[in-house]
Amino acid sequence: MKYFNHTLFCILAVAALVVLPSCYKDEPLNAEADIEQVELTVDNPEQFFFQLTDARQNVLSTDSVISFTVRSHADLTALAPTFTLTPGATIVPASGSTHDFSAGPVWYTVTSQDGNWTRRYRVQFMPQVVIVNDTIKYDFEHFELEPDKHKYYIWHNVLADGTLGNDFVTGNPGFKLSMGSAPPEDYPTVPYANGYEGYALKVITRDTGVFGRMANMRIAAGNFFLGEFDVQVALLNAMQATRFGKPFMRKPVKLMGVYQYKRGATYQDRAGNPVPGRLDEGQIYAVLYRNHDAQGNELVLHGDDVQTNPNIVALCIVPDVNPTTDWVKFDQPFIYKEELDMELLANRGYSLTVVFTSSIDGATFQGAIGSELIVDQVRLVCEEEQ
Amino acid sequence: MKRHIIAIFTLMMTLLALPAMAQDSDTLAVRTHRWFSLHDIKLEGRVGFNIGGTAPLGMPATIRHLDKFSLTPNISFGVSATKQFNPKWGLKVGINFENKGMKTDARVKNYSMEIVRGGQTLGGWFTGNVVTSVTQWMFTLPIQATMMARKVRLRGGLYASYLTYRDFSGWAYDGYLRVDGPTGEKVSLGHNEGERGEYDFSSSMRRWQWGATVGMDWYVYRRFGIFAELNWGFNGVHKSDFHTIEQTLKPIYGTLGFTYLIN
Numbered sequence: 001m002k003y004f005n006h007t008l009f010c011i012l013a014v015a016a017l018v019v020l021p022s023c024y025k026d027e028p029l030n031a032e033a034d035i036e037q038v039e040l041t042v043d044n045p046e047q048f049f050f051q052l053t054d055a056r057q058n059v060l061s062t063d064s065v066i067s068f069t070v071r072s073h074a075d076l077t078a079l080a081p082t083f084t085l086t087p088g089a090t091i092v093p094a095s096g097s098t099h100d101f102s103a104g105p106v107w108y109t110v111t112s113q114d115g116n117w118t119r120r121y122r123v124q125f126m127p128q129v130v131i132v133n134d135t136i137k138y139d140f141e142h143f144e145l146e147p148d149k150h151k152y153y154i155w156h157n158v159l160a161d162g163t164l165g166n167d168f169v170t171g172n173p174g175f176k177l178s179m180g181s182a183p184p185e186d187y188p189t190v191p192y193a194n195g196y197e198g199y200a201l202k203v204i205t206r207d208t209g210v211f212g213r214m215a216n217m218r219i220a221a222g223n224f225f226l227g228e229f230d231v232q233v234a235l236l237n238a239m240q241a242t243r244f245g246k247p248f249m250r251k252p253v254k255l256m257g258v259y260q261y262k263r264g265a266t267y268q269d270r271a272g273n274p275v276p277g278r279l280d281e282g283q284i285y286a287v288l289y290r291n292h293d294a295q296g297n298e299l300v301l302h303g304d305d306v307q308t309n310p311n312i313v314a315l316c317i318v319p320d321v322n323p324t325t326d327w328v329k330f331d332q333p334f335i336y337k338e339e340l341d342m343e344l345l346a347n348r349g350y351s352l353t354v355v356f357t358s359s360i361d362g363a364t365f366q367g368a369i370g371s372e373l374i375v376d377q378v379r380l381v382c383e384e385e386q
Numbered sequence: 387m388k389r390h391i392i393a394i395f396t397l398m399m400t401l402l403a404l405p406a407m408a409q410d411s412d413t414l415a416v417r418t419h420r421w422f423s424l425h426d427i428k429l430e431g432r433v434g435f436n437i438g439g440t441a442p443l444g445m446p447a448t449i450r451h452l453d454k455f456s457l458t459p460n461i462s463f464g465v466s467a468t469k470q471f472n473p474k475w476g477l478k479v480g481i482n483f484e485n486k487g488m489k490t491d492a493r494v495k496n497y498s499m500e501i502v503r504g505g506q507t508l509g510g511w512f513t514g515n516v517v518t519s520v521t522q523w524m525f526t527l528p529i530q531a532t533m534m535a536r537k538v539r540l541r542g543g544l545y546a547s548y549l550t551y552r553d554f555s556g557w558a559y560d561g562y563l564r565v566d567g568p569t570g571e572k573v574s575l576g577h578n579e580g581e582r583g584e585y586d587f588s589s590s591m592r593r594w595q596w597g598a599t600v601g602m603d604w605y606v607y608r609r610f611g612i613f614a615e616l617n618w619g620f621n622g623v624h625k626s627d628f629h630t631i632e633q634t635l636k637p638i639y640g641t642l643g644f645t646y647l648i649n
Contacts, residue, residue: 025447031496031511031568061564061572117568149566177565177573180507210504216580232562235583236576 029114030088035059035121037084038066048074050128050247050348051291053298060230062173065105065122065166069247069348072127076102081123088113101125128348129160131250131382138168138257138354138378140201143191145184151176152187155201155224167226167246170203174234174241175220178211188222188358192374196258196327200376203358205264205280205367218272219369221362225355227300239303239363245351247291250382252334252352255286255316257378258327264359264368281360282321282373284330286380288314290344291351301353303363313338313350321360321373354380427649428468430603432482432613434643436460439488440520440554440623442633451493458487458521462641465648468532476532478541486637487521496568499558500630501585508583509630511568514561514575522591522623522637523551528599542600545617549593554623555586590628595619595637609647616640 039056042048048070049055059066070076083095091110093099099106105124112118142156142164152172156164170189175182184190192202203222212218215235228243259282267278289312293299301309307317316334344350356375359367437457466480494516500509530543558575559582565571575582601615622634 024445024450027450028447028496032564033569034572061570112568119569173571177508178506181505209506211501211506211508214503214580214584232572232574234573236574236581 029112030086031112031114031117032086033089033110033112033117033119034061034086035066035083035091035108035110035119036086038068038081038123039084040068040079040081042079047071051298053292053296054348059121060228060232062231064120065124067123068125069128070125072130074125074127076100076125076127079125083108083110085110086112128249131160133160134250134382134384136380136382138380139198140191140195140376140378141198143199146172150184151180152184153190168224169227169229170225171220171223171229171234171242173229173231174238175206175208177231177234178208178215178217178220179206188220189224190222192376195374196376198376200374201356202372202374203282203356204373205359205362205369205371207369213272216270217365218268218270219359219362219365219367221357221359221367221371222373223355223357223362226353238365242303242306242363244287244301244303244306244353244355245289245291246353247348248288248350248352249345249348250385251340251345252286252288252314252316252380252382254331254333254381255284255318255354255378256329256331256381257284258329258376259284259321260324260327260372260374261321262370262372263323264370264372267368268366270365280358280368280371282371283355283357283360284318284321284332284373284375286316286334286352286354287312288334288350288352290349292349300351306353306355313340327376352380354378424469426470428470429648430466430468430480430645431464431648432466432480432643432645433461433463434484434613434641436462436484436486436617436639436641438486438617438637438639439490440486440522440635440637442635446633448494448497448632449492450495452490453493453515454489454491456489458485458489458519460485460487460639462526462643464526466528470532470534474534476534476539478528478530478532478543480528482526482528483523484526484641485521485523486639487519489517489519491515491517494561498630498632499563499583499585501558501583502630503584503586508563508565510563510565510570512558512561512563512575512583514558516556516558518556519553520623521551521553522549524549524595526617528617530599530601537605539603539605540600541602541615542598545597545599547595549591549595552591552593553586553588554591555584555588557585558583587624587628587630590624590630592621592623592625595621595623597621597637601641603645605645605647611645611647612643613645614640614642 077100078098080098105122108121110119143153146154155168157167159165172187188206189203192200205221208220226246230241234241261282263280266274267280314334314336316332318330318332358371358373462484464482468478470476495513496511499512524547526547528545530541532541563573597619599617603613605611619637
């Protein structure tokens with residue numbers, strides 16, 4: 001009995017040492033080095049920003065450029081932005097230190113709590129450039145592989161002052177999560193060399209493979225839109241990942257351009273089952289909406305309300321994007337539901353999105369793999385300034 | 387290196403025990419005859435339950451808390467044969483069919499992991515919860531020196547196991563992955579199927595395991611006895627070229643059960 005007790009005790013003691021929580025080590029220090037939020041406090045925020053909510057920005061984990069749009073006469077010579085960082089991380093130059101942003105951006109380096117990881121951020125204050133032309137051109141000529149891992153293409157739009165912006169985004173970062181080994185050409189949004197003139201934009205509905213099935217997101221419709229793509233919620237709530245719209249200060253009246261459409265063979269539902277008789281369609285549309293709610297909170301449209309949110313003031317939907325044999329021209333007016341508040345417009349109180357997608361129901365992961373929309377020479381025509 | 391030393395040491399102890407089993411007064415012929423005679427071999431059947439885990443030796447700092455630990459149906463049944471060389475010493479060999487399984491739910495921080503499916507990989511550092519489910523059905527062949535001490539027989543030796551079914555899978559949930567490392571994209575994983583990151587490292591598991599085994603049998607009533615033993619795996623459950631989980635996970639299981647003397 002004595003042996004038995006002793007042996008049993010030994011066995012249990014050893015087992016306990018191995019599996020039981022008696023031996024947790026000290027918590028490792030944080031390894032992340034993010035700027036999570038930036039805030040700027042100035043004396044007269046109304047004179048500096050268009051909207052008071054512009055003074056604070058949440059920063060996406062994928063962003064390394066933080067850009068504030070300010071009034072054209074704002075004094076940028078002595079600004080002291082403050083940063084919310086990953087807990088424990090440090091930033092150089094210090095949060096709250098004063099810098100002259102009038103000469104250009106200031107670079108900040110964040111170091112993780114454990115000291116092993118750093119991220120560099122460019123912070124800039126951009127005076128709003130007045131859009132002088134009534135017609136804004138989207139020609140899709142400026143693209144490159146994303147600079148970090150070179151996995152997929154990103155595009156730049158030409159701003160009013162001739163510089164390049166990052167206003168258009170795609171769902172490519174989400175596709176990367178499911179098909180990390182795909183070459184850039186096999187992503188849902190790619191450049192197309194034989195454009196109407198120069199390069200065009202091509203969006204294709206792709207199979208997302210085993211990962212996609214696992215996440216019940218079997219297809220990725222190619223998309224390209226004015227807004228942001230928040231990859232953080234792409235797996236959790238894909239509809240929320242597409243954040244449509246950027247502040248816009250002119251009154252758009254119509255959207256023009258050319259497209260080609262090829263329809264994928266088999267329309268499938270979310271479960272991946274073919275839906276006989278159902279035909280896929282592409283979609284080209286633009287939406288103008290009030291970007292603050294009645295309480296003054298910032299508002300952005302997502303995949304589930306981009307055409308239905310009550311804050312929408314104008315819709316422009318190109319009808320029947322069906323298969324074509326050659327380039328088809330479109331010229332679609334904005335239909336206004338209400339008069340624009342011109343003062344609100346002048347204060348960046350409206351946001352605009354322009355969207356191109358290869359499958360009309362792509363947001364709910366339904367459509368035909370292989371559906372393909374090519375667009376070029378897109379023109380957003382605005383009302384002449386009085 | 388350390389595990390080799392332990393293994394060699396155990397083997398040597400087993401071998402050294404053999405000469406001690408002889409009684410000096412016997413002639414070599416008598417001794418040899420008795421050693422190789424089979425008529426006094428005792429056969430035993432046994433059934434037991436494996437308690438333990440497939441775990442790193444020492445909890446890494448990235449594992450913050452074990453929220454849940456449950457044992458799966460870790461039945462072990464088998465037969466053994468014991469050759470008694472003298473009243474004190476003997477040699478026991480056996481074959482067991484058993485499962486060394488477990489299911490854990492652990493809170494982790496900066497835990498390196500990878501989801502690999504259909505040629506696609508999504509990996510990085512995960513902070514959140516990880517469920518791990520391990521099933522390992524195997525045939526185990528133990529060889530042990532035995533020493534009688536009144537009604538109790540102590541034994542120690544080595545074992546080798548061949549896995550006929552292996553599963554090492556689970557999911558990461560309620561947290562976020564930093565893709566490729568702590569400065570990569572932050573991707574949230576949710577709670578329910580479809581929102582979480584499922585992984586399956588079954589095919590990276592070894593077929594063969596081996597380790598040391600020590601135990602005791604206590605003959606309680608007539609042919610019935612109870613036993614307790616500890617089986618300490620020397621090699622990790624995954625192949626040596628598997629690095630997704632940074633720590634080597636070793637099967638360390640105790641077994642408690644009943645024995646029945648057949649002859």
